[in-house]
Structure formats: structure tokens, C-alpha cells
Amino acid sequence: MTFSKGCHLHLIDGSAFIFRAYHALPPLTRKSDGIPVGAVAGFCNMLFRYVANNSGADAATHVAVIFDFSSKTFRNEIYDQYKANRPELPEDLKPQFPLTREATRAFNIACIETDGYEADDIIASYACRAREAGGRVTIISSDKDLMQLVGDGVEMLDPMKNKRIGRDEVLEKFGVYPERVVDVQALAGDSVDNVPGAPGIGIKTAALLINEFGDLETLLERASEIPQPKRRQVLLEHSEQIRMSKRLVELDCDTPLTETLDELEIQPSDPEKLMHFLNLMEFRTLTKRVADSLGVAPPVPVEPIASLPHAEDTPGGTPPEPERLPFDHARYECIRDAATLARWIDAIQARGHVAVDTETTSLDEMQADLVGISLCVEPGRAAYLPICHREGGGDLFASDKLCDGQMPAEQALAMLKPVLEDPAILKIGQNMKYDAKIFARQRGEGYADGIVVEPYDDTMLMSYAMYSGLHNHGMDELADRYLGHTPIPIKSLLGSGKGATTFDRVPIDEAVKYAAEDADVTLRLWQLFKPKLHQVQVTTVYETLERPLVAVLARMEMAGVLVDRDTLSRMSNAFAQKMAGLEAEIHELAGGSFNVGSPKQLGEILFDRLGLPGGVKGKTGAYATGADVLEDLAAEGAELPARVLDWRQLSKLKSTYTDALQTHIHPETGRVHTSYSITGANTGRIASTDPNLQNIPVRTEEGRRIREAFVAAPGKRLVSLDYSQIELRILAHVADIPALKEAFREGIDIHAMTASQMFNVPLEGMDPSVRRQAKAINFGVIYGISGFGLARNLRIPRAEAQAFIDTYFARFPGIREYMDATVAYAKEHGFVQTLFGRKIHTPEINSRGPTAGFARRAAINAPIQGAAADIIRRAMIRMPAAIEGLPAKMLLQVHDELLFEVAEDAVDTLITRAREVMEAAADPAVRLDVPLVVDAGHGMNWAEAH
DNA sequence: GGGCTCACG
DNA sequence: GACGTACGTGAGCCCG
Helix, strand or coil: CCCCCCCEEEEEEHHHHHHHHHHHCCCCECCCCCCECHHHHHHHHHHHHHHHHCCCCCCCCEEEEECCCCCCCHHHHHCCCCCCCCCCCCCCCHHHHHHHHHHHHHCCCEEECCCCCCHHHHHHHHHHHHHHCCCEEEEECCCHHHHHHCECCEEEEECCCCEEECHHHHHHHHCCCHHHHHHHHHHHCECCCCECCCCCCCHHHHHHHHHHHCCHHHHHHCHHHCCCHHHHHHHHHCHHHHHHHHHHHCCCCCCCCCCCCHHHECCCCCHHHHHHHHHHHCCHHHHHHHHHHHCCCCCCCCCCHHHCCCCCCCCCCCCCCCCCCCCCHHHCEECCCHHHHHHHHHHHHHHCEEEEEEEECCCCCCCCCEEEEEEEEECCEEEEEECCCECCCCCCCCCCCECCCCCCHHHHHHHHHHHHHCCCCEEEECCHHHHHHHHHHCCECCECCCCCCCCEEEHHHHHHHHHCCCCCCCHHHHHHHHHCCCCCCCHHHHCCHHHCCCHHHCCHHHHHHHHHHHHHHHHHHHHHHHHHHHHHCCHHHHHHHHHHHHHHHHHHHHHCEEECHHHHHHHHHHHHHHHHHHHHHHHHHHCCCCCCCCHHHHHHHHHHHCCCCCCCECCCCCECCCHHHHHHHHHCCCHHHHHHHHHHHHHHHHHHHHHHHHHCECCCCCEECCEEECCCCCCCCCEEECCCCCCCCCCCHHHHHHHHHEECCCCEEEEEEEECCHHHHHHHHHCCCHHHHHHHHHCCCHHHHHHHHHHCCCCCCCCHHHHHHHHHHHHHHHHCCCHHHHHHHHCCCHHHHHHHHHHHHHHCHHHHHHHHHHHHHHHHHCEEECCCCCEEECCCCCCCCHHHHHHHHHHHHHHHHHHHHHHHHHHHHHHHHHCCCCCEEEEEECCCEEEEEEEHHHHHHHHHHHHHHHHCCCCCCCCCCCCCCEEEEEECEHHHHC
8 A cells, every 4th residue: 555645554662662562571581591571571572462452443463673772873963962861771671672672573464673863863754754644643652752742643642641742842851842842952951961051941942032032043043132041141152062962962863774664564463473482582471462363372382492302312421401402414404595595594684693604615714605504493403504515526627617507696685684684683603703794895786885794692692701711712612512513524525634625625515514504503602602692691791791892803803004015025035135144253253063943953052162160950841941031141141132132033034024024915906904802811801813913012123114015005094003001900990009099090100100110200300210110019029929930030039039029019919919819819710800790711720730820810910911902892892883974994913002094184083082092992881990001103114113 | 833033112 | 948039921933
């Protein structure tokens, strides 16, 4: 039916429904897995009642439920504090949002949300279109912001009071008719949405003024005529703020509409779909009630998995667990045509979630070609969709011909794109960053800008949030530990070493078993982990520190950093020449030729042939020849060790940096694309690999020059921002050390302050070596100080180092108390925690021997290093929104530093915005007692910027 | 593939 | 009384 006169559109404010349901009902969880579903239950009840009551002459002909998509909208551009003081969403509500979308679809009602727009704007736009078409509109909401839309065929219905709101009710509420509501709101402001308005003016006064002057503009123009001095002054002084407030409260009637009015026509309910959803949610009463009203038989309730029989109940084996359902490779399906794929897409939509895994030709996401996609909707029900398998074994004589029986890649991806991007369908992955990057790189008809996987969950990150420190988080490890299952090893398909082939050469039949199994494993892990996140109390960590990082890092990695090959190549040559010279000298001094790069040969030369003192053999029987040993020998005047030190430095720079980096320059982008591992480090730090861009030299002059090869593109600059002393600041906060906190607040040199306190010397004119010792102690404290370690670091006798430590603890007793408390906590709980709730397990804390020492120091360090890692993660996650619209890209993270590439004329703006985000990154979760300070620099290359 | 060495925070 | 120790990473090289 074409929407026209006589039609009646209902627009339901979905978010309001959810919040009302959440607060009206006691917390309720799904029995089988503990997922919170209380708000979903209430939401479904309301939808059911709505559908049941929508009858009679006044019934709706068209209906939609409108949701808010994200918190960032154009209003944040107008005013960055808009809705800034909204409290954080309750943890047990967040996971219910996608389910309410599913619920809406299950009721066969259009479900609408648009990125960057508030539900109110979408409602306004549909209301306007419907009004223009001559139809009637009822907005089902009690949000007063929507009252500006009332009139001329548009009404509101307050679902709480079941009260109709027309023009007269708006007048009653605001003192003006709908068309002047925004004027009143602009003056009165709104504390809930953080709209400032005119200070001291409420709705009453605002209405009075507007009625007197006619409208807001006239009022502001003639504000000087207002008799009351205070009101006059407020209006004159805050006119701009008031105008801005008006722009904030004014609804946008021209948002892009994802569905036409006609598409909102009421559909008869689909009993099967609805029953299936309600049954999955395990809403017994509601399922029955809905079944009765639809006149269908209620479905058999889903059995909690725990009560199903298990196949691997072998005597003497590991005890059978609920998730140990057998893996049956024969049941996996191969998707070879559009009809089959369409069937799978239906199955995915019915559930609202799907486990996804991509198979490609390479582990390097920037080079990998997509070969196939596997999908899994419930344990054991998985499929593989091959799209680019090729004939032959991949050797020199193999053809590049695609195998028969595959869907064209373009067709398959065009069909999958709406699913992968559907806000109501959760995509579940194991290491989703990999798959997201692969999908983002796909190009074709209908997906010219790639495919953006949203929303997603990641089982690897769930494992990391819950079990960091206990084990690694790769699929094989997790499958083995939590599913008691060993997936088919990839090596059995590809082989290893020189003879290894690529996945596109794997016969499709074999690929199905392997690939579908991975999706199956992922889905089962997700079912297991999802409720556990709550039990382990790391949902906030997962949701705020892990999951959002995937998209942020994917963008950084794909952006890459421009590296100048010529610069590196010239440096390589220069290093090679110098090394050759040094090598000749070294051989001369040694009295013969040997491999300078072999620590074993070098040790023999130094201590056996030349008879130098201090040769110490390690556990492997070889002499130690580390830099510290060679430095000691060189200090004694030995020339050979001094030359070897120089040679080693050059060798390192050449092989690891100037040579290896060149091989990482991407042939098409000309840039270097590192890969960040979110779960690589136990403390919450991220790790960079292939290549590691977190250890580019900086400490020596010669090494630092390598950073000159990291350059900005023409017309751009590199900008580096780094946290100053972030770990010591965190220590000052968590250990609660007044002297340290004050020093940071006052901006005093922290190492000098430490020295001054320990050695009773004045800050002014301090001996640099005294400061250096204090600095070493400060670092030592973060690492879980020991006399031995400090002695080695400072090259002083151990007793002296121990005396320093004793003095330090005597002066800052809180530090020792903090350390003792942290170790005690670790011993009791088996983990330590950061300020932000990240858990780092310390399984070896109760060991004996040297292991205990390691574990103890790691436990002391983890909360400090981890909190610093959490803070920069928070900054990175907020950064895209903060720099949106700027010609700037975030490229690299180096633990306490972020590197950006930005257009020349936007350097200052970027620094201002990025610094603001970084310095406020702990807020509002943690109120630090010390300020976070960020230093910034910029230049044509990384050496200049740092 | 383990051990050593060394680059970074 | 001796043991061996600063925390967290990744990569290249040697050598068995």
C-alpha cells in the first residue's frame, strides 16, 4: 500500500522502551547460559501488548521501532559536551541492545537505526515525510524533546500514562505551542542532555519571554528592552550559547531514511520466526501467551545444553562437560550456489548472530587474498563457502584456473555484505581483526569501499580479558582447554617449510572440514565465554578496553606508515662499510679470522686465546659476551671488546632495521603496515609484529637516524604525542604517596625530587649523577626492585644498592606497603588487577625458588604497566571520534606514545585535540590524584617529531 | 627450534 | 647458606 491520506504511521521510540523495561523489571538471566535478558523480556512484553492492542478504526497501518545507533552525532560537532554527563550504561544492559533489535525483527516490525543520528531525528524525519504525504502519525514516546513535532496530523502517545499528547498538552507542558517549543528549550536548557541554555532561566520564564516577544530571535535582538536587570544581562551575555542550545534541541527532519514509508507497512506476524526467537530467549510464559494469541502450538522449549547427552563420555577420560558435544566433520555443508547461501543467510537472520572465519592465501592481512568464508549458527551447524580455490598443487606447472562448483566471489560477497554490516546481527570471530581487515580490503560491485564488519564479538579477546597470564589465546589452545577438542591442524592441509602450499590449492572437500570446524569451534567458545565474562566480572574490561580496539587497530594497520626506501638503503651501505672496517680491526686484534657475530667464538677468543679476565660461563657452557660484559672489559682498556660493541651495534641496526624494514614496504601502498597483537602481552600492552615498529632505535644518536626514514607524505607532518612518566604517576596514585603526588601536581622533576628526598640535597644545582641514581631507583621500584638488580644497573656494589633501597623505603614507606599488599593479593586470588579492572593472572606466585622471585616482581609490575596500557587504550579508542573531520590519521602506538600523520595546516589542531583525549583518558572511570601530562612534537620525519 | 643478544617502553 | 634476580615485548642470528 502506498503511504497516503488515510494511512496512520506509528513511530515507536525503541530506546525508551528498553530503558523502561530494564528499570521496571528485576534482573533476569537466561537459564541455560546466564546471559542477562530482563530488558529483552520486558521489551518483548511491550511489543506484544502493542501488537495485540493495535486494532480498531484508529489502528496503525504502518509502524517502525526506532533505535539510537551510537552516542556520537552531529550534535557533538556543535557542542562537544552534548550528553557528556550521561551516566555509563549498566553492564548487564549493554549486551541486551542487539537482542532487542532481534526481538523487533522477530515481531516482523521494521527496526530502524542510522549511524550518526539520534532516534529522535529519525522519528522527526519519518513524521515529516508522513505528514507531507497526507497521513497521520503517532509517536509512541514520552520524550519531551519530540513534542516540537506535534500538530498537523502528528500526535504523541505517552506509553507510561497511556495519554495522548496533542497541541494543547504541549502548551500545558511548555507554555507554548509546538512550533515554539525549541525556543523555550533553547532558553531553559536541559541538564539531562547537558544542553546549557540560559543560566537561571527555566521553562516557566522561558515561555513567558517567548510569548512576550514572539520568538527566540526577536527576543535576543531586543533583549536590552527586558525590564528585569538579571534576565536582561543573562540573555545579552549568553546569546551565542542560547543559539547553540537551539541548534542542539532542534530535531533534524532531513536525516537519510533507510526504509521508505511504504516499507513500514504492517506485516502479518510470522509465528515460526517469533516463536523461535522467544523460545531461544527461554521466555516460557511469554512464549506460551504469544502462541495462544496466534493460535499455534508453543514450540518444545530448548533444553539447557547441560542436560543433553554427551558422546565423549569415555570411562577414565576427562569428566564430560556440557560443551563437549561431538565435532562431526561430515555434517558440515559446502555452499556452492546462491540458493544455498540464501538459506544460510536466513538461518543467520533468524538467530541474530553468526560465527565467521575467513580462509586466505597469507597470514599477512595486507597481502592475503580471500579464498573462502566459513559460517556457523549453532554448535555443529557450520558451512564453508569456497570462492577462490584453484586447481593443481600450486607448483610451477599448476594452472590458475578456479575450481568448478564455487560461487563467483562478487556474488557471494554482495550477498554477505548486508549480513556482515547488519547492526542487528552479531558477527563472532576468533581474532576478528584479521577477518575484519580481509573484509575491509574486498572491492566489487555493491561493495566499492569494502565491507565493514559490525557489530562483532571476539572469542580471543574474551579469553584474554578473563584468563590473561594463564595461557595463550589462540584457537587451538582454547579449543583444547575449553572444548576438549583438537581441531584439524592447518599443517595437515598446507604442509610446512619449503613444500608448504597455500589455502587456495587445498581441495574444497578437505577445506570444508577444516574451515567449517574453525567457525564451529569459535561459536562454541563464544557460547561458553559470553556468560562467563559476567561471572568473572570482566565485561567492562572486554567491552571498553578490548573489543573496541579491534576496529581502531585495524584502521591504523591499514593506514601504515610511509618509509623511505632510499634513506634506508643508503644507511645500509654505510653500515656495511663501517662494519667491514671494524671486522678487519677485530681480526687483527684477535690474531686471526673468526665469526664476530658468533658469541661462542667471540667468548673463546676473549677469554681463552686473549686470556682476558672475567670470563663467566652460562648454563649452556658458553662464555657470556653480552654488552655489559664487553663494556666492563672495554673499561679496563681492552680494545677488541670495544670494537665488537661498535660492530654489534651496526650489525643490529643493519640487519634488524635498515635491511629488514625495506622488505616490509608494501608493494602497492609504499608504506609499512605492522600488525598489532592485542593479546600478546599479559599486562594489557599491545605488541607490534611483522615488523615490530615498537622498538625502532632512539637511545643512541646513530640508531635514532633510522627514524629519519619514517616520513610524512608530501604536504603532511608526523606528530608524536607521549605520556610523560605515566607509570610513576600511576604508582603515585595507586600506592598513594603524598610526596610523589605533590611533585607531579607541582610539575617538579620527579627523579630530582626523589634524589633530594633520599640524599637530603637541594633541588637546585643537583649533581646529575645523583639524579641518575634516583632515576634508576624509580624505575627499579616499578619493576619490583632488588638489591642485585639495582647494583647491576648502576654498576655499584650490592651492599650500596641495598642501602639505597632501604633509604628509599624508609622515606616512602607507602611504596613498600603497596608492594606487600599487591603480592598478598596475588597469593590469595591468583591474579592482580589494574585500576580499570583488568585482571592479570599470576599462577606462579606461590612457587618456590627463583620462580617465586620472578612471579613476585611481575605481580608488582603488572598493575602499574597494565594501568598505563589501559589508559592509552582508552585514548586510542576515543581518538577516531575526537579527530574526525581532521585530515589526520593515527598510525602507530609505542606503549606511551601515539604517532599521527596530519596535513601541515592541521598540526596544531590535532595536537590540541589528541592531547586533550590522552590527558583525560582515565576519566571518568578513574579519578587520578595526579595529572596526566602529554608532550608533543612534530616534523617531517619521526626523528624530528619525537 | 632454543639460546643469545639487543632494539624499544 | 646458596640459589640467581630488575618489568614487559619481538627479531635476527648462530648452532646443534
